[in-house]
Amino acid sequence: MTSTKRPRKLILYVAGQTPKSLAAIANLERICAEHLPGQYEIQVIDLRQDPKLAREHSIVAIPTLVRELPVPLRKIIGDLSDTHKVLVNLKISDST
């Protein structure tokens, strides 16, 4: 991947402003800014506003981060406070 490519989308499912949701948003923004600048754009979906959006990616637990592309689809569940785990999931998948 080069920096001229369009950034890929990461979808973060949250439930309003629960502590874990707030933490997940802050952690994801920090990780992307520090480790993956320009590679991803983040879309935050608040399932409290529209719960049926959970169907698309069969979301069960909140917060959950979904990376659609490249396939296979990846889900990372939790507040994303484990930076290493997040990076492994995003980068390893990228190389497969």
Add this chain to the structure above:
Amino acid sequence: MTASENDLLIADLRHKLAEAEETLRAIRENEVDALVMRGAVTEEIFTIVGDPESYRTFMEVMEPGAVALDGFGRVLYANSTLTRLLGKSLTELQGKLLTDALPIATGKKIERLLSDASTSKQSREVLFPRNAGGDLHFIAVANPMRLGTISGHALTFADVTKRVRNEGAAQSEHAAQAAIASANEAVLVCDRKGIITHANAASSIVYDGDPVGKAFAEIVPLVFGDATGALQADDMIAMVVAGTPVRGIEAVASNAPKVKDYLVSAAPLRIAGDRISGAVITMVDLSQRKAAEQQQNLLMRELDHRVKNILALVLSISARTAANTDTVSEFQTSFGGRIQALAATHGLLLEKRWTSLELRDIITSEFAPYTDATVDQVTIEGLDVAVTPRAAVAFGLVAHELTTNAVKYGALSQQGGRVTVRAIGYSREDDGAFVLEWRETGGPPVAPPERKGFGHTVITRSFQYSGGGAEFDFAPSGLVCRVSIPSEDLC
């Protein structure tokens, strides 16, 4: 189903199984706080920690600034008091470290406070710098808190700015009072209406009694010398309260118990901010300075007077000496001797600070150059009489002429001669002049002089006022001279 379709199905099932396991693990390990349930119609969201609205409502009605933080110090919720204080919206704060939104020094303090409050409540005073209106002071209290599945802190900020400022103002007040109390000058503080609110101990010099509660202008009426009555004490206070200080004006405080002359200064009193709440009046005792100025003026006039007199006298001595001497050398000797006689009397007067001199001291001073040779030939009796400086100068010249004449031509010019200077007493006339006698014996025979020289003139012309004067008796056995010093020159 083909073999490849079968493989895909198995892979999909494995993937779903892994996802289900990951979900369960995340729930078990407390990494999620909400779940999606499929309801009758649509999905529903269930928050594991319960509805956060309840604690938010509670925080919102709290008067102090309040914030709920997770275990990392990130903002979960902050009430509007705190968002206003930080100047950020709730959205800007949520999920972010609270310390990043604080002034650097305050942030460090809060970090330590949260660290100390891991198991029990802790508090600390913190400061929010503000350029205008002064810094804001808060007591920050951190309480460990468990919110559903997460542990964090409840942190409140109670505004104690007013209390801190009041303490500061109270300290300033104490310092100001101590400064006023220890001042040597009279210091009086008035309110805007000119009523005295504070006065130090030194104020007793301007008012005999307790001045507090009384109108300054009434108990200390001031007359300003250069103001021709246009400016009075109440005008001065009005001027100061309006913002114009008064510096070092000389004034007379006519009602003051002792000292009347003062140097008055007055400055606006500012206690809080720019508002003038009264006047501070300082009054310095000028009496000593005034007395010193008067003494100095007196001395200047006296000095001027004496210098003129002495120059006139020196000119007169010079002219008369010149008229009675034949050579320059003779003039120099006579004139020098007379000036020295004058100087000797001045020296004696200076020692006595120009108050008075005793006749004995003047005579003794004139005999001094000849003391070794004439110690047994001179007798002085009863001349412990003090005279004024002008009489002392005149008598000094008379004594000089009589002495030099006696040494040159009279009783002291040879062995066996004697001079007796004694008091005759006070004249029986109304004038009461003091009479003394100069009598020479045992000298060469005396005859009246053929011409009257300077000495004769000086002696006979001295004290020619108020019953004073001098007379000669040129008896063959020796010169006799009586000198009367007018009573007005006796001390």
